[in-house]
Structure formats: C-alpha cells, structure tokens
Amino acid sequence: MTGEWGIYIVxxxxxxxxxxxxxxxxxxxxxxxxxxxxxxxxxxxxxxGALLLVVDLGQPARFWHLLVGFHPVSVMWLxxxxxxxxxxxxxxxxxxxxxxxxxxxxxAILVLLVVGYTGVLLMATARPFWxxxxxxxxxxxxxxYTTGAALLVLLGNHEPQLRRVSLNFAVVEAxxxxxxxxxxxxxxxxxxxxxxxxxxxxxxxGFAILGVALPVIMELQxxxxxxxxxxxxxxxxxxxxxxxxxxxxxxxxx
Amino acid sequence: xxxxxxxxxxxxxxxxxxxxxxxxxENEVPPGHQRLWIRERELxxxxxxxxxxxxxxxxxxxxxxxVPVCPTGASYKSEDxxxxxxxxxxxxxxxxxxxxxxxARFMNPAGYVDKCTFCAHRVREGxxxxxxxTCPTGCRVFGDLDDPESPIHAALERARRVDVLKPEQGTAPxxxxxxxxxxxxxxxxxxxxxx
Ligand code: SF4
Ligand code: SF4
Numbered sequence: 001m002t003g004e005w006g007i008y009i010v011x012x013x014x015x016x017x018x019x020x021x022x023x024x025x026x027x028x029x030x031x032x033x034x035x036x037x038x039x040x041x042x043x044x045x046x047x048x049g050a051l052l053l054v055v056d057l058g059q060p061a062r063f064w065h066l067l068v069g070f071h072p073v074s075v076m077w078l079x080x081x082x083x084x085x086x087x088x089x090x091x092x093x094x095x096x097x098x099x100x101x102x103x104x105x106x107x108a109i110l111v112l113l114v115v116g117y118t119g120v121l122l123m124a125t126a127r128p129f130w131x132x133x134x135x136x137x138x139x140x141x142x143x144x145y146t147t148g149a150a151l152l153v154l155l156g157n158h159e160p161q162l163r164r165v166s167l168n169f170a171v172v173e174a175x176x177x178x179x180x181x182x183x184x185x186x187x188x189x190x191x192x193x194x195x196x197x198x199x200x201x202x203x204x205x206g207f208a209i210l211g212v213a214l215p216v217i218m219e220l221q222x223x224x225x226x227x228x229x230x231x232x233x234x235x236x237x238x239x240x241x242x243x244x245x246x247x248x249x250x251x252x253x254x
Numbered sequence: 255x256x257x258x259x260x261x262x263x264x265x266x267x268x269x270x271x272x273x274x275x276x277x278x279x280e281n282e283v284p285p286g287h288q289r290l291w292i293r294e295r296e297l298x299x300x301x302x303x304x305x306x307x308x309x310x311x312x313x314x315x316x317x318x319x320x321v322p323v324c325p326t327g328a329s330y331k332s333e334d335x336x337x338x339x340x341x342x343x344x345x346x347x348x349x350x351x352x353x354x355x356x357x358a359r360f361m362n363p364a365g366y367v368d369k370c371t372f373c374a375h376r377v378r379e380g381x382x383x384x385x386x387x388t389c390p391t392g393c394r395v396f397g398d399l400d401d402p403e404s405p406i407h408a409a410l411e412r413a414r415r416v417d418v419l420k421p422e423q424g425t426a427p428x429x430x431x432x433x434x435x436x437x438x439x440x441x442x443x444x445x446x447x448x449x
Contacts, residue, residue, distance in 0.1 A: 003351045003361030058346020058365045065326040065345050076349045077325035124323055125352035126423070247352075 004248050008056035012049035013118045013240040014147075016083075017140060018233065019045020020115040021148020023090075025165055026157075027108060034157050036094075041151060042111055043090040050083055075124040079117040086110035115144040122247060128187035130247040135180040139239075142173035147236035150215075150229035166232060167219050174212050177239070191246040200249075203242035211235015256334035257399040258372055259428035260386070261409045261416075262309055264435065266393035269294060269307030273385035273394065277311075280373060280384035287360045289370040290385060297435055306435050309385075309394075312337060312358040312370035313419065313427030320350040320359065329367070335399075335428060336374050341366040355423045372396070399428070 019042040026038025054063045067084065071077040089107040093099055119137030122130035130136055149166035185192050195204040210231050218228040269292055277283065277290040290311040297304050318337045321329050328343035329350050339350075344366035351359045351367060362368035373383035377396075381387070386394040397406025410416060413432035 003346070003348045003359070003367065005348060005352070058348075058361055059344065062343075062345045065328075065343060069325075069327050071325055071327055073322040074325040074349070076323060076347060080325060121349075125349075126319060126355035127352055 008052045010240045010244050012052045014237045015045040016049040017144035018147040020111045021144030022151045025148050039093045046087050082113045086114045127247040129191040132187045133180050133183035139176045142169045145169040150232035153229040191249040194249045195246050200242045203238045207235050207238035259399045261395045261430045263393040263432040265433040266391045267307045272388050276384040276388035313429040316426035319353045323349045323353040339367050
C-alpha cells in the first residue's frame with residue numbers, strides 16, 4: 001500500500017475504455033448483433049474495471065463509503081457514481097429484448113462519462129504531467145475509440161466503418177499525445193525524460209511504434225487485420241501504462 | 255474560532271532535524287515515512303555560499319486542494335483551520351495524495367492517509383505541537399491568527415520577509431517561512447499574510 005496509482009488503475013482505464021469504446025462505436029453500426037456485443041463488452045469492462053478499482057484501494061472492505069456519502073465536489077466520488085450507474089444501465093440493456101431509445105441514450109452518455117472521467121481524474125491532481133494540459137480526457141476518449149473499434153474487429157465485425165474509425169482516431173490520438181507532451185514539458189520535464197529515454201521508454205516507444213505506427217501502416221495496406229487490431233489493443237494498454245506511471249515520476253521527498 | 259498557523263524562521267533554523275525526530279516519536283510515524291522532513295539546498299556561489307535548511311510538512315492550507323477531492327469526506331478542514339483525516343472513513347484511494355501540491359501526505363501502512371496534524375491532539379489540550387516545543391533554536395512559533403494576543407503576530411511583524419511555498423497554487427498556506435535567505439528563488443510575497 002503506497003498511495004500511488006499502479007497497475008490495477010492502468011488495467012481499469014484500459015478495460016473500461018476498450019469496452020466503452022466498443023459500445024459507443026457499435027451504436028453507430030446498423031447491426032443488432034454488434035450493438036449487443038458492444039453492450040456486453042462495455043458491461044464486462046466496467047464491472048471488471050470497478051472490481052480492480054476496489055481491490056486497489058488500501059481499504060477494499062470500506063469501498064461502500066464511496067456510495068453512501070454525497071460528495072459531488074470530488075471527482076473520484078462522481079466517477080464512482082457514474083461507474084455504478086453505467087453498470088446498471090448496461091445490465092438493463094443486456095436483459096431487455098427491445099432497447100428503449102431513452103435508455104440507449106442514457107447509457108451512451110454514462111459510458112462516455114466513464115471513458116472520459118479517467119482523464120478528468122488525473123487532471124484533478126497536483127501532478128503536472130497529468131494536469132498541466134487539458135488534453136488528458138481527450139487522449140483517453142480518442143484511445144477508447146481506437147481500441148473499441150479494434151476489439152469489435154477482433155470479434156468478427158467487418159464493417160468498413162470500423163477500420164476508418166480505428167485509423168482516424170489513431171491519428172488523432174497520436175497528435176493529441178504529441179501536443180500534450182510539448183505542452184507539459186516545462187512543468188514535467190523529468191516525467192517526459194523518463195518516457196522518452198528513461199525507465200518508461202519501453203512503454204512509450206512500444207505505444208508509438210507497435211501500438212500506432214505499425215497498425216496504421218497495416219491498415220492502410222489492408223493487411224493482417226486481426227494482428228493490427230491486437231497491436232492497437234496492446235498500444236492502448238501501453239498508453240495508459242506510461243501515462244499513469246509518468247505522472248508519478250519523481251514523487252519523492254527530496 | 256481559532257485559525258492555527260505556524261512560522262519557521264529560516265535564518266534561525268540550523269537543520270538539526272530535532273523537530274523531525276520529535277514528530278516521529280510523538281505521532282508514531284511508521285518507518286520509511288515522514289510527516290515532517292528537512293529540505294537542504296546550497297545557495298550562491300563560492301566564496302559566497304550558504305545552505306538553506308527548510309523544514310517542510312503539511313501547510314494546513316486555507317484552501318486545501320486535498321479536501322474537495324476526497325470521495326468519502328475522510329479529509330476535512332476543522333473549525334480551527336486544521337486539515338485533518340478521519341482514519342476510520344478513509345478508503346485509502348490516494349486521491350488526496352495526488353492532489354497535494356506539496357507532497358505532504360502519505361499512505362500509512364495501517365490503511366489510511368497520514369500527514370502532519372499540527373499535533374491537533376496536543377493543541378486542543380493547550381499544548382504546543384511537538385516540533386515547536388522541541389526546536390532548540392526557537393525558530394518555530396505556533397499560534398492562532400484570529401487571536402490578536404497570539405505570539406505568532408509578533409513573529410510575523412518582526413520578520414523582514416515572509417514567504418509561503420508555491421503561492422501560485424492559490425492554496426493560502428498557514429505555514430509561513432520567515433527571512434528566507436535572499437537567493438532562494440522563493441517569490442517575495444510581502445508581509446501581507448494575515449488576510
Ligand atoms: S499542504 Fe497538502 S495536505 Fe496539507 S492542507 Fe495543503 S494541500 Fe492539504
Ligand atoms: S485516501 Fe482517504 S483521505 Fe485521501 S481522498 Fe481517499 S478516502 Fe479521502
């Protein structure tokens with residue numbers, strides 16, 4: 001128990017974004033099966049993610065403290081409530097035969113909030129690598145779309161839109177990450193050096209090369225669709241890994 | 255209501271760390287963690303060298319960013335201006351640790367967030383915090399900003415210079431550093447501290 005945010009948080013960010021992204025994209029596909037599998041993926045991502053969050057608490061048995069109080073100024077509290085509500089409404093979608101339009105809308109908004117919330121949580125800190133630029137939530141949103149599309153492809157959906165979504169958002173994500181790094185460099189120099197050439201370099205370059213550049217090239221050439229999708233998912237994990245850890249580089253007293 | 259605050263005269267501080275030791279003993283701080291630590295910096299160039307010793311701890315900010323982020327209400331600001339943690343409510347999520355611009359908080363291995371309390375348990379009995387009582391140079395003064403009789407006012411009046419850490423964060427700390435050596439790079443915030 002160190003009070004720092006570690007691998008469980010990375011996994012939660014990744015699973016929730018992947019599942020949530022798949023759901024949001026699937027809603028845009030005129031394909032009943034894809035929509036159902038999107039809702040299922042989001043449900044799994046959110047439930048497993050929430051479990052990881054609870055396990056990561058120093059006091060897992062007290063997690064209910066989160067839900068009994070009312071602390072709307074706390075980003076962490078708001079996020080937990082939204083997470084719980086998103087889980088409930090996705091569950092409703094899974095058990096209902098017909099999806100009422102309003103429920104689909106509410107669920108979509110909740111899932112969007114869950115996915116974007118992770119970035120807002122990081123921004124609401126005094127760690128400059130996370131909070132010195134306003135781009136964190138948008139990076140997470142873009143990555144939710146790339147990984148969500150890749151997940152749908154892997155599960156055997158072959159709509160041409162999926163490839164476009166995955167490609168476009170990979171480019172947006174790369175631009176946002178680059179802009180973020182330049183933006184926060186003056187305040188978070190040590191973190192950026194750790195990412196570019198230090199102990200987090202493997203994750204950063206792994207993300208840039210294996211998770212973005214390679215799949216973009218493969219998708220442009222329309223080769224090895226499944227492998228490209230796996231690489232995108234890996235990139236989504238590495239992205240969250242270096243973001244979570246880079247924010248805490250040099251959190252030492254001296 | 256009281257508004258407790260502390261000043262540390264950096265010209266008088268010799269960096270002996272007696273305060274840090276007293277804190278560990280008083281508050282049973284777990285090994286490997288500190289509620290109070292000394293930052294040491296060399297200033298100037300040879301032959302005009304000086305060392306600044308700056309004890310650091312929770313500043314009991316008037317506007318503490320660590321409090322609103324807490325999802326359970328475990329972190330709170332008390333009526334007398336102390337920023338405290340109710341250990342039994344804390345879920346050890348770490349949100350407040352990440353929100354403190356001064357890295358003043360840590361996770362106690364017993365499962366809650368810990369930090370300097372200005373020795374609230376002593377202060378409420380009318381005693382001084384352990385670090386203040388122990389300091390051999392008397393460079394620490396503890397008092398109540400709302401009490402015109404409090405010795406803290408005299409200390410602030412006498413000082414040639416008063417600084418707070420990271421004033422740009424807008425946290426309005428209630429730990430003031432007096433007479434910071436001129437080349438510290440700390441911004442001179444003037445003497446207007448008693449807002
Ligand atoms: S110094 Fe940090 S822990 Fe103490 S009140 Fe200010 S923000 Fe909170
Ligand atoms: S670690 Fe404890 S005190 Fe800090 S924000 Fe979480 S619940 Fe509140």
